[in-house]
Structures are given as C-alpha cells and as structure tokens.
Amino acid sequence: MKKAIITTTALFLSGLTAGTFFYGTFCVLPTFYKVPYHIQISFRTVLMSYNKFTVMALVIAALISSLVYFWQVRNNKAARILSATAIFLLIIILLITRLGSVPINMEMKNWDTFNPPAVYKVKMQTWDLYNAIRTIAALLSFLCLLVTDLSGKKAKAD
Numbered sequence: 001m002k003k004a005i006i007t008t009t010a011l012f013l014s015g016l017t018a019g020t021f022f023y024g025t026f027c028v029l030p031t032f033y034k035v036p037y038h039i040q041i042s043f044r045t046v047l048m049s050y051n052k053f054t055v056m057a058l059v060i061a062a063l064i065s066s067l068v069y070f071w072q073v074r075n076n077k078a079a080r081i082l083s084a085t086a087i088f089l090l091i092i093i094l095l096i097t098r099l100g101s102v103p104i105n106m107e108m109k110n111w112d113t114f115n116p117p118a119v120y121k122v123k124m125q126t127w128d129l130y131n132a133i134r135t136i137a138a139l140l141s142f143l144c145l146l147v148t149d150l151s152g153k154k155a156k157a158d
Helices: 002-032 037-073 077-108 120-157
Strands: none
Touching: 002 037, 002 077, 002 120, 037 077, 037 120, 077 120
C-alpha cells in the first residue's frame, strides 16, 4: 500500500507538472502573440505573479516525490536510471526557471505597458526557448516515471 501511494504521488505530481507546462506552451503562449502588446504584457505580468508560487511549489513537490520514488526503486537498475533521469530533468526545470525565466519576468514588470522596450523581441525569444526546454524536460520526466512504473508492473505480471 505504501509503495502504491509513493508511486501514485510521484506520477501524479510529475504528470501535473508536465500538463501545466504543456498547457502553457501550447495554449497560453500562442495566445500572447495574438493580442496587442499592451494586453499581452499586462496579462503576462499578472499571470506570472500567480505562477511564481504555484508552479515552483508544484515542481518542488514533484521533485521530492520523485526522490522518494527513486529510493523505493533503487534496487532495480533500469528503474533507478529512469527515475534518476526524471529527477535530473526536474532539477533542470528548477534551474532554468530560477536563473532564466524569473529574471526576464522581473524585467517585464518594469516595462512600459504601451511601448515595448528595444530588447522586447530578444527577451521573448529567450523566454520562449527556456519555456520550450522546461516543457520538454517536464514531459520527459513524466515519461521516465511512467515507463518505470509500467515496466515494474509488467515484470510482476510475468
């Protein structure tokens, strides 16, 4: 029962993290570029003020649950490698967020709402790149844990 709770929690939080980044990348982000700059920057700034706690807490929770899951599967080499990879990817997400995206978000808070700064396009391209990397990392992290769990269930069935 304890193992099932650990596995379910790790998969749920990792999947929720992947889903959050997926939705942001493929639904929210394209919308930003379909509206005028002043609407985009106003909405983006407000959205990031909510995301800064929620998304970071979610990624940290996914990381902690993945660490516990790693400990649970540590005796199986393949599971250990896959869950370690998932952990590594979650750490990458945290680092990119904290060192890349957050500084750009902080800059955006000071931009004139009606006159984009000269660096606007470059900053947005950089932010989009960071977001794409985080999205791919989140999806791969979830996939690593899912494959680990499914292969463990298949091995038990055989």
